[in-house]
Amino acid sequence: MADDFELDTDDLERRMDGAMSALRTEFASLRTGRASASMLEPVMVEAYGQKTPINQVGTVNVPEPRMVTVNVWDKSMVGAVEKAIRESGLGINPQLNGTIIMLPIPELNEERRKELTRVAAQYAENARVAVRNIRRDGMDQVKKAKADGLSEDDQKFWENEVQDMTDRFIKSVDDALDTKQSEIMQV
CATH class of the missing domain: 1.10.132.20 (Ribosome-recycling factor)
Structure with missing residues (x-):
């Protein structure tokens, strides 16, 4: 049978x-002391009334080994993106430069x-x-x-x-x- x-x-x-x-x-979400665009993947931004992945509100780049930048497409979203990064628990202090948010990665x-x-x-x-x-x-x-x-x-x-x-x-x-x-x- x-x-x-x-x-x-x-x-x-x-x-x-x-x-x-x-x-x-x-x-990927664990910080290793080296900059990585994937470390921002779990960050969700309150955008247009709903939670949105950070890579859908701006371009995430790694211009140097200890720096991640987020170039926010919509100027009105810069504050929301900065707030989402601060509250994400990554332990990174974002710095604003117009629509570009710079994230210096400190030594662990x-x-x-x-x-x-x-x-x-x-x-x-x-x-x-x-x-x-x-x-x-x-x-x-x-x-x-x-x-x-x-x-x-x-x-x-x-x-x-x-x-x-x-x-x-x-x-x-x-x-x-x-x-x-x-x-x-x-x-």
């Missing part, structure tokens, strides 16, 4: 990829670097938990198929497939964390 069982590994892989993508986005002190590595580790742990939850869903599907008559050999095969995929994604989370932590600790 369950001889034709086929686990949707593409779906599991797509969901695990989603967890990795979310991790990369969270890592040792204490702040260690704190950021702990935050990065927490983000990575959340991604690992998400991957393990997806693994559990896959294993539950295999157990259900076993109850419906799936052979023991097929059950072992599918469980190994799910476990191998999980191990691969957990390793990529760990590698991304190591890279990010060394980036943060680099002086």
Whole structure:
């Protein structure tokens, strides 16, 4: 009856990829002491009655290693963009120059670097938990198929497939964390 069982590994892989993508986005928002346009991605500006990503109200540039600039297109939005950056929790003090907002990136002190590595580790742990939850869903599907008559050999095969995929994604989370932590600790 369950001889034709086929686990949707593409779906599991797509969901695990989603967890990795979310991790990369969270890592991009962590400040490393180097200027990066992606550090402003989570900043939302109150524009025209709704929350809007900062890159939809101006051009974000990195003219030098310790400076990010935002060239605001609409002059009336400069104050809102500046306020959004101040309240974003990035710890950056914006400086106005007409419609251009300059964001000098200060050096990170040792204490702040260690704190950021702990935050990065927490983000990575959340991604690992998400991957393990997806693994559990896959294993539950295999157990259900076993109850419906799936052979023991097929059950072992599918469980190994799910476990191998999980191990691969957990390793990529760990590698991304190591890279990010060394980036943060680099002086």
